[in-house]
Amino acid sequence: MRVTFDDTSIEFDPFERKYKIFLLCGEGGGEITALHNQLYEADYRIELSSSHPFRPHMTIATYDKSEDIEQVDVSDAGELPVYGRLRGLEIVKLANGQLTTLKTAPFLR
Template identity: 65%
Template sequence: MIYVLAYPEFEPFCATRIDDFRAAHEPHRAKLVPPHITLVFGAQSAHAQVITDLALAVADQTQEFPVIFDEHAIEFDPFEQKHKIFLLCGDGAHQVTAMHKQLYEGDHRADLSAAHPFRPHMTIATYAERAQIECVDVADAGDLPLRGTLRALDIVRFSNGTLTSLKKIPFRR
């Protein structure tokens, strides 16, 4: 499966708190991938070239920009059948949503679920049971708002439990 991710860059202290929080509350995913915003969700590998071309075009018309995570939400992910804590993107959400839409201008658009519209977010905790996730103190990840900067897109492949970066595409300067 092919994904397009954007990794917010945080101040070192903030990054450490987020990393530690994720290590405690989603250890498997924290080992697999740094904190990120997913822009393309699990497209078939056959779409890799189209997605790469779209990502190159998006990155070419995008300058680095700040993202501010100013709210959190507990949600059930029907695809993974898990409960998650999302940090929701306030400032920067419009740009992230625009990139998401542009990155789905290929045939892989058919894979989008109309029942689950895109909301710019970063997942920081994952649990099987809602009761477990309701005991998590989100403040341990840092006081909201958390501020980061997006500077690039990363096209990755997830296969056999491993995430491999295929191409990192910096935004234009």
């Protein structure tokens, strides 16, 4: 799946309780959102939080403190847009502030 990351965002992740820099997905974002919604309509419905709507993104930095992330110049990440291709999906579990990969599934070609 072709994707384009064409914007950045600095956000607080309430699940991990960390500050993150995201590259936000433009092209391909609709397909990623549809896949996300399909996953949550099935086995993971209980985990869905309507108070934190999904936005397709790639996390490029994580910080514990807001003071640290405020010092970052997001333009250091490189010139936008960033073009790429997604080749698979990881299902992760968040427990005690830590992400653990439960399953990795390559996309069919």
